[in-house]
Amino acid sequence: MQRSGEHECELCHxxxxCVRLLRAHVNAAHARRYACRRCPYLSQTRCKAREHEMWHNGHTYPCQICGVIFE
Known part of the structure; x- marks a missing residue:
C-alpha cells in the first residue's frame, strides 16, 4: 500500500x-468505534478499548520516580 500521494486522510494525514486506497484506509483505521459500557469513552481500536477497560477493573501502576501507586 502506498502511503504518499495527493489524497490525504483528514484524521491522521x-x-x-488514489481515492480507492484512501477510502480503504478510512474504513479500516477510522470507521470502527469501540464504546465503553461503563462510561462515555470511545476507542478506535480494540487494543485501546481493552486497555481502557483495565482502568475500570482497578488496574494500578507505580510512578517510576517516586513509587506512589496510582489508579
Missing part, C-alpha cells in the same frame, strides 16, 4: 495515490 496519511497520503494515498
Amino acid at each position: 496519511m497520503r494515498y495515490s
Whole structure:
C-alpha cells in the first residue's frame, strides 16, 4: 500500500495515490468505534478499548520516580 500521494486522510494525514486506497484506509483505521459500557469513552481500536477497560477493573501502576501507586 502506498502511503504518499495527493489524497490525504483528514484524521491522521496519511497520503494515498488514489481515492480507492484512501477510502480503504478510512474504513479500516477510522470507521470502527469501540464504546465503553461503563462510561462515555470511545476507542478506535480494540487494543485501546481493552486497555481502557483495565482502568475500570482497578488496574494500578507505580510512578517510576517516586513509587506512589496510582489508579
